[in-house]
Amino acid sequence: MPSTFYIMVHTRFGLQVQVQLTPVMQVYITAVPNHKGKTTGLCGNFNNVQADDFKAESGMIEGTAAGFANTWKYKATCPDVSSSFENPCSLSVENEKYAGHWCSLLSDPNGVFRPCHSTVSPDTYIRTCMYDSCNCEKSEDCMCAAISSYVYACAARGVHLSGWRDTMCGKYSSNCPRTMVYSYNMTTCGRTCRCRTEPDYTCQVSFTPVDGCSCAEGTFMNEGVECVPPTSCPCYFKGSVVPNRQIIKKEGAICEPMVFFNCSSASPGAKGSECQKSCQTLDINCISTECVSGCVCPSGLVSDGNGGCIEEDLCPCVHNGITYQPGEKIQDYCNTCTCKDRKWDCTDNVCHGTCAIYGDGHYITFDGKRFTFNGGCEYTLTQDYCSNNNGTFRVITENIPCGTTGTTCSKAIKLFLGNNELILTDGNYQVIQRDNSVEVPYQIHVMGNYLVIEASNGLILMWDKKTSMFIKLSPTFKGQVCGLCGNYDGNENNDFTTRSQAVVVDAVEFGNSWKVSPTCPDVGILKDPCTFNPYR
Structure with missing residues (x-):
């Protein structure tokens, strides 16, 4: 126990669990590389492919967090959770203002969290902070927990932040128990009576530094979580502590048909x-206490x-909260899955990768990374002219401001396909013959509201003639493309690879690097439209 804020569990097989107790419970699990691809559960399979982290024990990838979580219930009697898509901040203007004020400090370019911005992007943590602060009954506790999770992520990457509790969440650091002191950087579990009295390998365990209250220099924590002088420490025998437990017997239960x-x-x-x-x-082993x-x-x-x-x-199969009987089939992208022995038996077709661009500069890369970038220039969405000049296609979008709020809309989409340039604009398209490059045959047809271009090289472009577009690539392009749609290598962690081959964490820096014209001005800090228009 490094501090009163955290409990540490360290195993001999390469798994470490840090349980944060204050202000609300949060759990951080660290596994050594030997466990890569061997784990299952809510934390994913640790294979560096984020797209299949929602894979259930049945073999199917669930479409929602609730459906995925329900497949990993430990107790059969626990009811399923249901999906909720309501934004809790929309229910209270007061809660939204509170959350917006404090959570936005994470991205303050002049604030205490600035040293970590280039290492860990605060965007995801801000969204989590906003949601938790608005959703919790005790807004401050949940807000401070979300802030501390960003501090922990920074510490895990070697950036130690201090002083942040001087302006926020200070009540937890100023109310340490008597004889204890607060520290931003606790790195040892050694200030305990257990570690002082007899050898214990856990006292030497290394871990991500945490903050909290711990014993002052020269004192040690006893089993009562009190700091005492060494002479008042109790004795231990073989390091074992047996907690008192009360067993409640449920006699006379009505169990029919059980x-x-x-x-x-x-x-x-x-x-x-x-x-x-x-x-x-x-398939889950029961550990009974x-x-x-x-x-x-x-x-x-x-x-x-x-x-x-x-x-x-x-027993049936379950996918996205829906039950399927043995023998029933479902479609999963380009594969057909059959329910068999509680699990899904799927064909192993390799599906196309999809990049989505929609609305006000919202992107989902081929590997599933979501981000927002609304620049006002021409940008390379994807191309196979990356490591050489022998590519076959390039997709460029030209954005312009629309309206009075700074929102950007796509003015034109340019698809360079071999020796042809296809320009999609104003709901129509035109074809321009270019140089004597290799010809890439293609077809154009309309499907519902979408104009669809299918090329023989494995590229499919779908455009709704407005602000949404989907680009599909065959698996032969895996790891061979670059641009705002990422590199399509199965790992979303390196999707923010710039034109100069640097991997960054900031969406703005990444987006600016893929400007077609270097004279077009860079985008500055992205503005949250909900912050500037809170009553819409």
Whole structure:
């Protein structure tokens, strides 16, 4: 326990868990590289491919966070959570102003968080801070927790921020228990009676520095979380502490169609209702800390999640919160998946990558990274003229301000395809013959509201004749493209690769690097339209 704000769990197999207690509980899990591609659960599979982090045990990638989380429930009796797309800040102007004031300090170019801006972008943390502050009953606690998560992310990257509690969230640092002191940079668990009394390898564990209250120099923390002089430290035997536990027996339960399991008459080490398997938890090992009496399914059956029991072979598959019976099929991009033995058996077709550009400068790269950049120049969206000059296509968008609010709209889209230039503007298109480059055959047709261009080299461009566009590329272009749509290598972490091959964290710096004309002015700091128009 490095401070009163955190609890540390360190394992011998390369997993470290830091549990933040103040102001609200947050958990940070660190795994060594040996676990890459071997993990499952809500934290993803640790394979550096963010696009499949929502993969459930059934093998399908869920479309929503709620649907994904429901597949990893530990207890079958716990109800499913439902998706909510409502912005909590829209429910209270007062809460929105409060959250906007404090959360925006994360991106203040002259503020205390500035040293970390070039290392960790604050954009995602600002959005989380706004959502949590507006959604929580105790706004300040959740706001300060979100701020501290950014501070932790910076510390994990080697940027240590101090002094930020002088202007915000100061009540937690000024109310340390008696004899304790506050520090921004706690790096050891050694100031405890346990570490002083007998050898304990956990006292030497290294971890990401954290803040909080800890014992003053020359004092040590006892089991009562009090700082005492060395002479008042208790003795320890083999380092074990056995906490007191109270077992509540649920006698006389009505379990039809289940049966009642009584722990008081069971053999030592038996597992009770806490380890009742369901269709969703069959593949999860149960770690029981105590036997709990209660209702369980008869031998050979598992819980169906609705209070009944079912044979394991009849368990359905679940995707995005919808239940599918064995044999039913669903479509997942370009693959067909069949429900079989509770899991999805999918074809292994390699699908096209998709980059989406929509609205006021909103982007989703081929690898799934979302960002906003609304510059007023011509920009390269994607091209295969990256490491050599033997490319076949280039897509350029020309943006102009529209309206009076600074919003940008796409004035024209230029698709350079071999020796042809296709210009899409004002709902129409025109074709211009260029030099004697290699010819790339293509077709143009209309599908609903979209104008679709399909090229023989594996490029598909879909345009709604207004402000939305989708660019699809065949897998042969993986890792061979560059531009605002990213490099299509499966790793969104390096999508902000500039024209000069530098990987940056700031969307504005990344976007400016892909200007077609160097004389066009750079974009400055992006303005949040909701901040400037709070009543819209």
